[in-house]
Amino acid sequence: MSQSLPLPPGPTESKFKQAMKMGTGIYDYLSECHAKYGDAFTLRFPGMDPLVWVASPEMAKDFFNLKPEQIDQRQLMIPIDIGDNQTGFLNNKEHQDSRKIMIPPLVATRLRDRAAVMHELTTRNINAMKPGDNFDMPRLIGDITLDIACFTLLGLKEGPKLQRYRELMLAWIGASTNDTMFTLGNLWGAPRFRSMLHRAYLKKTAKKDFGKGKKGWLPWSRSVELKAQLADLMRQEIHDVRASGDTTRTDLIATLSRATYDDGELLPEERIISESMGMLVGGHETSAATGAWFMLWLLKRPDVLKKMREEVLACVAQEGHFDPLKIVELPYLNACLNESQRLTPSAVGTMRHLVGETKIGPLTLPAKSNVLAGAYLIHRRKDVWGEDAEEFKPERWLSGIKPGPFEFFPFGGGRRACIGSNQARQQLRILFAEFARRVEFTSKFDSNDVWPGQRQVSGQTEPEGGVPVTVKKVWPENTGYPSPAVAQSA
């Protein structure tokens, strides 16, 4: 890092202490630093270049409008070997070309087709619940969204093949995103750590050495082995799609297996594997953490949950059934999800690594700086959201406010905005509409002001200790139709 330009001020306590505070209470620590140092401040952690946080819409605008050649996303601090060919790590033209290939399987028409299956998988999970069952909300949502991810990725809803994928995916995500791997990655430097893991994975794959299921003596052995096994299944899938010439499959892996570059060349297998792994990591913990905060708000605010339930019941009564495409349009449901993502975004900030000296608002930052646009901080600014900015008020979204892309960005923004945001929001709306209509949960958070701390899981912010809930009641599938009165008493 060039030392010629000063970085914004920041805490002077040790790097270790700063890292500890971020790890155990990121929302609180960011707020504390924002209040103390203003709209730009620098945090320092062991083994990492300094991180400059910016917290005003003006600076977020410059941040999201950075030109492709001004940033290097290979430096992203994600210590998971997704494969450096994945969209999130690519730069310049390679990145633009990749988005062109990745976005079609996630566009609105495909999502509309997938809504019924999202509902079917949600229903399957809810039907298996009974009073007295205990769940940790982020893990429950992670399980349901993993079912949806498997369908999006592979077109599978059931059967032994799905079970094998599911087991491997969960095991690989667990072995790759635990605290030990994140700590090692941070100490080693995330890009170097990823490369080391990737070389080990390629070596195993070349030798067709998929391990014996033992733990291995290196802390990352299991992660590498599981990735090799999962990738091998995916490779087989790619071969099958290409050999069959089947053009009817619309799942992501089949679409990518048939996709070509502009010159007509098929995508390399490793590229497809990276994108598939990226979808699993990108879509799993993010949805689990976002859903965990959303449930927490609903437990604390039974008045909001009641209103949401009434809106959903009115919709099913009108349609005569649960129509997922009508449900995802419900204004209050959407307002509630927006408000939860505003106050408690799972991605607290979005990062860019600067290639050269760069101006962001009034700042001139040195080359090789890591800059983060602080969604959590900007989402709570009183000059943007009003004096009640810190309050959970879904109604604010119904009064015609339209926050700009630099004021509300739970999915990042600009040329690199999340490509899965529509998929994620659609699945969360369907899931929470069904929770509201069909399941009554109780928890230690019911109707009180007890707020958990925050913990980091796979780079996402979740409530510390999860959100443990107990099922109190499960209403039948036809609740709300044909006659709400009959179903309510069932």
Ligand code: HEM
């Ligand atoms: C609630 C769930 C989700 C949240 C909160 C979330 C959040 C984010 C954020 C903050 C970014 C960074 C954007 C930026 O740098 O400006 C991102 C990027 C990305 N997300 Fe998501 N995401 C979610 C779900 C998903 C899903 C379901 C998928 C896959 C289908 C996905 C795939 C990606 C990819 C590929 C990128 C990299 C985009 C690029 O660099 O061009 N995400 N996401």
